[in-house]
Amino acid sequence: MSDTTSAAPAEKLTKKQLKADKPTWCPACGDFAVLASFFNVVQKLNIPHEKIVCVAGIGCSSRFPYFVNTHGIHFIHGRALPLATGISLSRPDLHVFVFGGDGDGFSIGGNHLNHAARKNVNLSYVVMDNFVYGLTKNQTSPTTPIGQRSKTDPRGAIDQPINPMSQLVSSGATFIARTHASQVKHMNEMFERAILHPGFAVVETLSECTMFNPGSFDDSIPRKGGVFDLVDEEAQDLESIAAAMDLSQDLSPGKFGVYYETKRPTKNELEREWLTDAQSKIGDLSQRDLLKQRFASMR
């Protein structure tokens, strides 16, 4: 479990190296832009190629690892975060990225979001939120607005949607941002800051489902007559939970940018501290001799 960090690579990572299978998303799906933005940011940060790990659960956006030529793992529905937690804790040398949608992250995997956040596991999580279940073809999702019709709500959705921002703030995430797949520059900036943040960093990315939810985010796309309203970071106290909660109250379409950012020891650091302490008490004894000693104490 020791640190196997290596020096930064001499060669620059190219887009060609990062591209894998041709994405199977529908034409004009917002997720294409998220993929392009991810390529841009890891190239800019020049993360060693073999140290990048893409993790996903189930859903349209969760196909992400197949489209990136890095180590990747496509897991089961809703459990991408705990799987990534296992990777991050056991391999501190890796850069762990989790991709998924609103169903994966806020519904079937909802509880894991709270716990990954409170434990402050060191990883970056991009939620491609399209307010609908796309892979199963148009059912209500945990973020579907009240009144919106789907195959499971033919009369329009009746349940109060999840507020991902306020949930993340109250569960103790240390970096919370919100961006929009149509605003590439802003998305690049949010992803870069999330990656550089030590601890659990989440970027909720509105990503339009052109098939089942077309036009859903037009109200925040300037060229379609909407307003892309940014968080005023000069005026905003990013370490204030109350201010982040205030910002979270209205998300239709709400503000974009960093809602909350603070430093707190990561789960990775805290666990490692225990390992280091435990081993310093043992000294030069080999692991095998340590176990022999344990048996001797049971005689």
Place this chain on the structure above:
Amino acid sequence: MSQTATPTPADSSSDIRNAVIRLAGNSQDGIQSIGAFLGQLAGSTAQEVMTYMTIPSTISGGPSIFQVHLGSGEVLHPGDQADTLVAFYQHSYENHLHTLKDGGICFYDSDEVEEIKEERGIIHIGVPFTSATIEAIGGSAKSRGKNIFVLGLLCAVYQLDRERLSEIMGRKFGKKSEDILRNAMLAFDAGYAWPVHDIEHMPMAPGENEGDKRISTDGNTMIALGLIAGGVRFGAGYPITPWTTIMEFLRSELPKYDGMFIQCEDELAAVSLALGAAYSGHLAITGSSGPGLALKAEALGYASMAELPVIVVNIQRGGPSTGLPTSVEQSDLMQAIYGSHGDAPRIVLAPKNVEDCFYTALEACRLARKYSTPVFILSDQAIATRLEAFQEPDLEEHWEEPTLDLSERGADFKPYPLDKITRHSPPGARSSEGKYPVVTGLEHDEWGHPSGNPDNHQKMTEKRRNKLVALAESLPTPEVHGEAEGSLLLVGWGSTYGPIKEATDRLNSNGQKVGSINIRHVHPLPNGLTELFEKYDHILVPEMNDSGMYGYGQLATLLRAKTCNAAIKSVNKVQGISFRVKEITEASEALIAGK
């Protein structure tokens, strides 16, 4: 029918070889620690021991028993009947007197037990445990320490090694404080010196078990230690009885070995963290008890499909649902083998006793590495919580260094080759061709690309199954205890090992021709069972699960499917307690007699 030697009051000339002592009180009285001290003493004096306890599933308190079977030679079961009963309260006395054999001895707390039933030649000896302890320790109104008083009393009655016992207590209580140690020794000495006029002392014969490094402990501890010796350095879990003590142990111990154990928000997260660490190149474990395993089932199907090595511990308890959370049962065999979705092959191993927990865990580690698939360790509440004494494992022979293979993968690397066992390239390993694999739960081709091709799914399903077929072919036929051929073969798995072995010996000493086997590799089953079964007229499978719709227990059902042998019959028990030897001998005799 207990075969334990009879410690009759009159017969004090010869040393006794076996003693079954049942301590009955409330769970807060510390009767478990009497048992633990006797167990540790047995371990260090070349005797054998097996304990059995009931734990109330209430939060605090409630009636509880601890039974200790001490033996100079092999001890295979916790004892069908007690030779000595120690009753702390009237209810303990009322509820447990029937477990005492005819002519047995009952020590009771004369401060608490008021009514005595003179029956079956039982010798009653009233000792004021409570007031004598208070007096010994020095007038404190508390009765804490009466368990240690009783330990002193038993030490005197059975003429156990007093010096060694004091030393063990010194080690335990000395850690706490000098006051506690002094009070404990005062209580012990008072118990030891208490005059028991009604009976002679019954000295235990010296232990005759070999080995100079004998330890005594429980099954969950031995699983945890086996996992460490096998190279496990990452684990994740969620608390559930009786699995929890493994996670507590690993949480404290693994950091010393440069590993970690993480408590998770739920069972689904726990198995996912373990799979994350497995994907990262570590040997990882998760575990639980029945209901928790049901929650992990989806992710374990994934592990079969993605071919990730992971060790899964299931400490079985009475089910289904919350069931009997603190009692023993063997009803999760089918869940362990088949409990997922789709065709999801995995390996299932069952330890037969406390000592075997270590070697089973070690083998689970080896098989998970070799076959890159989930491996279950299917233990149960009885093995998990009871104490046994045995020679400690030789770590010069039984030790695997943890490994993390981050070597560069060459041009011939494929994550899912059809002609070889999968060896994943963990993240951090470079690829000479610059192409990186995706580990996936979608059906995939050799490169890990999703594929719905009909032939490919057929071939990949066969690939995942055939590695277990290869394992099965390498497994030797279990060793037969008793007669190599004859009228009856008793077939067991897991913790029925002891009672079945003892039943075999008793049946053979009564003139029957009986053999028995214990199957550690419950899935895939080992070689040679079909041929072995043909050497006997009858096959009887004692299992602590229900006989189900068709009259056969879970292993018996599988054995019938594998061997098509119509002689296979079941004897089942679901009472939350282990088989008594007598129950197996009676079922065997009835089967042989054609009743």
